[in-house]
Amino acid sequence: MSELKLMKGNEALAEAAIRAGADAYFGYPITPQSEVIEYLMAEKPHERTGMVVLQAESEIAAINMVYGAAGAGKKVMTSSSSPGISLKQEGISYIAGAELPCLYANVVRGGPGLGTIQPSQADYFQSTKGGGHGDYRQIVLAPASVQEMADFVKDGFELAFKYRIPVLILSDGVIGQMMEKVELFDPIPRLTDAEINEKYPWATTGKKSGTERRIITSLDLDSHKMEEHNHKLQAKYKEITEKEVRYELIDCDDAEYVIVAYGSSARIAQKAVRLARAKGIKVGLFRLITLFPFPSVKMHEMCGKGIKGFLAVEMSSGQMVEDVRLAVNGCSKVAHFGRYGGIVHTPEEVLEALEQKIIGG
Amino acid sequence: MTEELIIAGFGGQGVLSMGKILAYSGIMQNQEVSWMPSYGPEMRGGTANVTVIVSDERISSPILTIFDSAIILNQQSMDKFEAGVRPGGTLLYDPNGITRHPKRKDINIYQVEAARLASEMGNTKIFNMVVLGAYLKIKPVVKMENVILGLKKSLPERYHKLIPLNEDAINAGLKNVIAVQELH
Known part of the structure; x- marks a missing residue:
């Protein structure tokens, strides 16, 4: 039996990221999810597991840091609330196109625009029907308790790497701000660089002599190849639709x-x-x-x-x-x-x- | 057992931390708890409230409009939450600063002069613990030993030396709660 704690949803999400063996979190504060980065900064995960936590200069910078780290095979996440998630959409579309794994959380507030800081679920379309441009999908997990805010971080990373796809934890101001009893899962060690290199043949970990170049891109100017790539993505989404419904x-x-x-x-x-x-x-x-x-x-x-x-x-x-x-x-x-x-x-x-x-x- | 409680007052009175201690006390005796604050552009002097639920069962909605009990610590909260107490439920308030006292005839009403008691004890910061003591006298939803454990869990280590003072404050509340109206 692991530890039992009274935590806010946002804090549980942050603690779960450390325990899930995340390599990095890049973010930018916004109500009602600022406790995520606040908790991570106070907890100094670099001293606990070596995990990097960085406040980026903007949401756009944060998602592109996620793109870069994901390309290197790292377990990486970001989080924000509605207006900040809108800013991240370009990066998420690129990550989906380049077939990289990442986890991000949206602690939804009312909109449109800057809207309000109070809870909302008005980002359903953005989360499930695209958000960014192009014909992509992402797995969307909707926690209904503080316990699930923690558990879905672990599950989310697993799904992200299984399908090389962005996974979204779609929360809201209620779940982010409330405190409940939470049983935290036992820590999972971070992968070493050698393990990443071995496990993920797509990760850009530095070209060794005698090995193929690994290229990460979402661009292909040959439309026939791009259609092929889209077929591959659609087959993946079909498999997810068949196997991952919860x-x-x-x-x-x-x-x-x-x-x-x-x-x-x-x-x-x-x-x-x-x-x-x-x-x-x-x-x-x-x-x-x-x-x-x-x-x-x-x-x-x-x-x-x-x-x-x-x-x-x-x-x-x-x-x-x-x-x-x-x-x-x-x-x-x-x-x-x-x-x-x-x-x-x-x-x-x-x-x-x-x-x-x-x-x- | 399920107790659905709202604690409402000014920011800075310790409304949120009182709720947190109560929630932690519930965990200490293996109950389900939820703590849902009003959050927003609030600050010291503005209004603050928190809904706390302690239950033997899985808790459904953490947000409520009808409560078993209300702890009311300023006039704005009295105006807002008196009507939200379930018929037969309980309202506890500190009369200090209250100009319009509760009028409901179908609920139990209690007073505790927590602000005065805390000030007489020489530390206005223990106000919320006096209120908690008064509440636990009326509604013993958690055992006192678990409240002390809850305090230990929710206070940072460096404040643990203040636990005896908090205990005294809880006892002061226990002893000084007055029944204004009790249904039979």
Whole structure:
């Protein structure tokens, strides 16, 4: 059994990065995720594991430092909140194009623009439908607890290296700022340069005589080659869609209605499920853990088994609900409820929406 | 057992750290806890509040609008949170600086003059621990030995010499809480 601590989500994410054997973190502070870099600076991971922590001059510099370190086969991460994540999109597209592994976290705040510093889930489209330019995807993990803020760092790095793909931990101001009990996993040692060289035949670790040059680029001016490259990327995304879907079903066994939610909205929805069950309403919660890949197959299957309606609950004007509609594909009623712009909906509001939009609607 | 509590007052009163000590105390007795602060452009003198949940079960929403208990430490918080106490629930407040006292007839109401007691003990910084003591007298959700363990966990080592003072403050709160209205 490892250590039990009371930590903020942001602090758990930072501590998990050290324990996951990360080689480097590059970042730039922004509310509500500044505790990540604050914790890392105070913790001096260089003395614990040799991990580099650097405050870059901007978010753009930080993501390009990530690109460089990832190219050298290093376990590297960055984090920010919504406006800062927008700045990083060019770098993320390049990392996706160059097929490099990296982990980054977005502790979402309300937008658009500088918006507000209060919690939001309005970056769903940016996270799952591109964000940067080009035909790429990234794995998106949505933690709903401080425990998952820690655990998904470890899982995220594993997925990033397994598929050589950017992995995003899509959190929000609630999960970042709240404190909960967290059981920290045992530290994983950082890889040595020799181990990186051996494990990752693509990593640019310095050309030895008699070996092939290793080139990292997202550019190919020959369109036929570029289409080939895109085919390869799409095959990878297909494999991820088939193998890496994650979700949690709560009280769904006898449910007539289902609330679909992720992150802090899923926690609030879980309370709404309890309130509804106390009134005799048979409702369950479909908590998304991966947003890409989206659990469309399972959702459609549930729909065929007699679920009368799905309520998509998210702190946005209706983004995730589009994927719910695609999954359900007309087989059952789908409605959306959510507060936004930094307002967090309450369990009572979710219950009212369920009664009005799904049961009575 | 599940206790859903809001602690609300001014920034600088120790509202957030009081919640943190309570949460740590819950962990010490193997309970589930959550601590969700209001965060924002707040500073000393502005309003601050934190929702603390201590439960035997997995905690669902860390954000609530209805509470089992409210600890209210300034007028703005009284105006905002009196209505949020569940019927039959508990409201504890320090009357110091309160001009409009709680009016609800369907909740238990208690007072503790924490600001005066802390000042009489010669250290206004222990104000929050006096309040915590008063709260634990009404709602013994965590055992006193676990509060001391919680204090040790949440205070940096260099402040551990202040733990006896904090204990005295908790005891002062325990002894001096007054029932204003108790439902039977």
